[in-house]
Amino acid sequence: MLCADLCPAQLHTELSLLEIIDNADLSTRISLRLRSQVDRLIRVHHPAELGDAKLALRGPFRGLLGEGSNSVFGAHIHGTLLQIAWRGIERLDRYQVRAQAGEHWDELVQWSLSQNLQGLENLSMIPGSVGAAPIQNIGAYGVELAQRFVSLEAVHWESMTRKRFSREACLFAYRSSVFKHLSHQSWIISHVDVQLNPLATGESAASLDYRYPDLQQRFNRQPPDSALDIAAAIREIRSGKLPDPKVEPNAGSFFHNPRLSNEAALGLKARFPELPIYRDGEHHHKLSAAWMIEQCGMKGQRLGDVGVSAKHALVLVNHGEATGEMLMAFARKIIELVDERFGLQLTIEPRVLLS
Ligand SMILES: Cc1cc2nc3c(=O)[nH]c(=O)nc-3n(C[C@H](O)[C@H](O)[C@H](O)COP(=O)(O)OP(=O)(O)OC[C@H]3O[C@@H](n4cnc5c(N)ncnc54)[C@H](O)[C@@H]3O)c2cc1C
Numbered sequence: 633m634l635c636a637d638l639c640p641a642q643l644h645t646e647l648s649l650l651e652i653i654d655n656a657d658l659s660t661r662i663s664l665r666l667r668s669q670v671d672r673l674i675r676v677h678h679p680a681e682l683g684d685a686k687l688a689l690r691g692p693f694r695g696l697l698g699e700g701s702n703s704v705f706g707a708h709i710h711g712t713l714l715q716i717a718w719r720g721i722e723r724l725d726r727y728q729v730r731a732q733a734g735e736h737w738d739e740l741v742q743w744s745l746s747q748n749l750q751g752l753e754n755l756s757m758i759p760g761s762v763g764a765a766p767i768q769n770i771g772a773y774g775v776e777l778a779q780r781f782v783s784l785e786a787v788h789w790e791s792m793t794r795k796r797f798s799r800e801a802c803l804f805a806y807r808s809s810v811f812k813h814l815s816h817q818s819w820i821i822s823h824v825d826v827q828l829n830p831l832a833t834g835e836s837a838a839s840l841d842y843r844y845p846d847l848q849q850r851f852n853r854q855p856p857d858s859a860l861d862i863a864a865a866i867r868e869i870r871s872g873k874l875p876d877p878k879v880e881p882n883a884g885s886f887f888h889n890p891r892l893s894n895e896a897a898l899g900l901k902a903r904f905p906e907l908p909i910y911r912d913g914e915h916h917h918k919l920s921a922a923w924m925i926e927q928c929g930m931k932g933q934r935l936g937d938v939g940v941s942a943k944h945a946l947v948l949v950n951h952g953e954a955t956g957e958m959l960m961a962f963a964r965k966i967i968e969l970v971d972e973r974f975g976l977q978l979t980i981e982p983r984v985l986l987s
Pocket residue numbers: 663695696697698699700701702703716733758759760761762763764765767768769770771772817819820821822874875877882883884885983
């Protein structure tokens with residue numbers, strides 16, 4: 633095998649061009665910029681190269697890396713991570729679009745709008761790759777990927793067989809899908825198909841979704857003229873509300889908003905009347921984890937190099953030289969505080985791999 637110790641090195645075979653990086657620094661490859669190294673990182677540029685990547689492992693296969701915007705890694709990861717790097721967007725018919733797994737999600741959103749297709753505008757500016765989007769059924773501003781999703785194709789890591797997953801087979805739920813529950817990294821998503829609509833303007837733009845409170849407020853006097861207005865508003869709102877990972881390294885929301893039965897949620901609301909709760913289906917409510925963290929006095933707090941953003945209480949940040957271990961110890965502290973005060977165990981949104 634052609635591979636240098638201090639890389640990047642490339643493994644050329646007749647069919648493949650793998651990029652192999654030994655002792656790879658992960659801090660520059662994840663939005664939290666945690667101090668972290670993996671024994672080997674293999675960047676794969678085509679699904680057909682996955683078989684070769686399997687032959688090039690150093691130690692055990694430890695999973696996948698997209699753009700690292702929802703990942704926490706410990707200081708040293710043993711084994712090999714694969715980074716999915718194949719890209720491309722194409723129209724399958726007038727309104728159906730296929731995006732390859734390594735494509736930037738936001739590139740897909742912007743491309744679709746430039747093609748006069750609407751449907752993804754509420755998901756503007758979510759960092760990360762297309763391949764990772766179904767894993768937690770990305771969602772924002774009242775829309776989830778599941779609502780636009782048609783199907784995806786994935787390769788099984790053990791057997792290297794391909795399978796098509798319909799929306800039903802993906803079992804999408806709030807920040808969740810079947811892929812979060814299947815055995816460790818068994819499927820590698822190679823592309824995702826979405827169904828969009830023609831860009832509507834003026835009167836016919838009534839189908840746009842701006843029920844989410846921030847958007848309602850923005851458009852209460854003058855409704856949006858088209859999806860382009862929604863996308864622009866969301867870009868502005870997100871830039872003001874969330875810390876920029878380039879300035880304050882973070883992974884977006886670190887905890888899920890707890891989802892409780894109506895009875896349990898209303899019971900808690902009776903004890904804490906200011907707790908923001910939102911209906912989620914007929915039988916459940918979602919509760920604001922950010923509000924609970926803020927009530928525990930943690931917004932803007934810092935412990936060494938880790939802290940809670942002063943801009944948004946759901947976002948944990950790396951102030952300098954933090955490791956994943958430090959961040960997780962801090963997250964556990966927050967979980968304990970919220971549990972003591974509200975009797976609820978917050979759960980963590982990003983993928984965590986510590987060794
Ligand atoms: C500032 C900021 C704001 C954010 N806002 C939102 C938001 O509004 N809504 C939201 O839902 N999320 C949000 N996130 C989280 C993040 O953007 C999404 O989870 C995104 O889908 C992660 O993509 P990624 O490529 O960076 O994933 P990574 O962190 O690289 O990986 C995440 C998971 O996906 C798996 N994975 C990656 N590629 C593949 C593949 N090809 N096949 C199978 N599994 C794969 C990995 O194994 C891992 O388990 C935000 C993050 C940040 C930093």
